[in-house]
Amino acid sequence: MLALSISCSKKSNSPTMEILHPNDTLTRIEINSPQRYLLLPIEESQPEVQVRLVGDRPEDTWLDIRLAVDSIDYYVPLALPEGKSPATVEIIGLDRTAISYEKIQLADTFDTSAKDYYRPAYHHSPTYGWMNDPNGMIYKDGVYHLYYQYNPYGLKWGNMYWGHSSSRDLIHWEHHDLALARDTLGHIFSGNAILDKQGTAGFGKDAILAYYTAHNTHAGKQWQAQCLAYSLDNGKTFTKYAGNPILTPFDGVSDFRDPKVFWYAPEKSWYMIVSADKEMRFYRSQDLKKWDYVSAFGEGYGARPNQFECPDFFQLTDETTGKEKWVMIVNINPGCAFGGSATEYFVGTFDGKEFVPETAPEIAHWLDFGKDHYALVTFHNTGARTIGIPWVSNWQYANVTPFKQTRGTNGLPRDLFLFTKDGTSYVGARPSKEVEALRKEQVSLSLPQSIGEEVRLPDALKGLEDSFELELELTPAAKTTRVGLVLSNELGDELPIYLDLEKERITMDRTKSGLIDFGTKATPHDRESNDWRDRDGVNYQNDFAIATWAPLSLCTGKTYKLRLFVDRSMAELFVQGGRIAMTNLIFPRKPYATLRLYSEGGATQLHSAKLYRLGL
Structure with a gap:
């Protein structure tokens, strides 16, 4: 066994680490006097190795991290348990000669000041790490909450959590601690959030309910199911429902994700849409926990080939005709006319049983005609306004764009509207009025x-x-x-x-x-x-x-x-x-x-x- 002690400070009372190699594949880092973070050196060109903080919390699972072997591109923080008790971190698959063992650090702070030339100045983006789909967007008590797919351990996709930012004006965003951490069920994939005003789910009135997909791989096969978490402190923290998962696919389809929950007044019921390969499935519930299958839409419709993802469903009043219609947002990958991922939509009718589009199956309507508009979803509880925010990238090259500090940004908030041209209904997107500030x-x-x-x-x-x-x-x-x-x-x-x-x-x-x-x-x-x-x-x-x-x-x-x-x-x-x-x-x-x-x-x-x- 090879042991290496690293002193992180010249002070006599400095925190120390002991790095142990009990065998050829496992490394154990014993931290005797922890600080707030263990700073991990990253080299993006290296393969992922497995890292975990040893503990009995559900979130203490193995992480996939590209630890530095030859050189260091940047650092990411691994949060250690609160308090000053000893901690243990295990690593599997990193060679003993890797530079990470020399450069790993303990620190009470992590510098998130903007250093990336290409990081947008006035658009929302995380302070570090990877971001893709916006999730769980909700407005409550004067605050817009934006959750998002987040990897805090690198600038490439992986280790999916829900990050969290909030704003009172859709322009100035405050960054918060992780909202939902991956656990034994797997990664925390996309979903939405609703305000349970009546306490229907049993967690109390005005609880925020977050619906998300748990994603895992068993024996080489992908597994996805829908889960529920609730917040009683205005979206700051969430408790995962003990009965998770609440919905699994009845036919075993492996691509089954991105729940969208909405209220349908004529039936006095809650509905959920879930993307299932090349279709969207509707489910209905009276208690927001137990869901019954209703119908499906999408097979054979729109741009092909494609994978349906990140649905949204809402009503808009046509600014040309004054008629109210249902709009289904379908984010697809691939299928964009210019390659890769894009946001498609359908306009039609919904009667609580099925959605019927106005257009023929072969017609594809695009919400945005660029190549970097994806996963747009809208805020819940915004009254007469329908405000959407997209992720600005494309799955063809999202992992290799030349960002250095944070890879992933959101587009400007935009108000969606419906208009008619030559007898056909279209959805438009205008910058939200707040942008003028x-x-x-x-x-x-x-x-x-x-x-x-x-x-x-x-x-x-x-x-x-x-x-x-x-x-x-x-x-x-x-x-x-x-x-x-x-x-x-x-x-x-x-x-x-x-x-x-x-x-x-x-x-x-x-x-x-x-x-x-x-x-x-x-x-x-x-x-x-x-x-x-x-x-x-x-x-x-x-x-x-x-x-x-x-x-x-x-x-x-x-x-x-x-x-x-x-x-x-x-x-x-x-x-x-x-x-x-x-x-x-x-x-x-x-x-x-x-x-x-x-x-x-x-x-x-x-x-x-x-x-x-x-x-x-």
């Missing part, structure tokens, strides 16, 4: 009222540090074939956004936007065809370097209102008040400084142009 100052733009071939403003964006909002209202002449704008920097990085009036499209092209080569490391789903996304995308180079587009047929009239938000590593475009939304990641090597406007084939009238510096 981000405007710190309006920046002067010197632009003519008519755009000819080109207007170039070399320093228009200088000093904004890629955190700005640009609003344009323009009317192309009858002969105009293309009108657009280009953001660029001195390194040649550029982001063109243009209206192709001949093809009736609006396009955002990120093929020269900055760092793009990591797209060659993308891992498309095995159901996906390269030919498909090459065909449907524009200027396809790799799975990241691609241009995305939306049909201008969703707009009305010949005047176009564009609202563009840029925040370091992301660009969100809203057209005609949200009839078109387009969200894409970008990684410029230096902030964009130059703004160029151009018009081809004819002039374009510029009615207004407003530029704002944004910040918290």
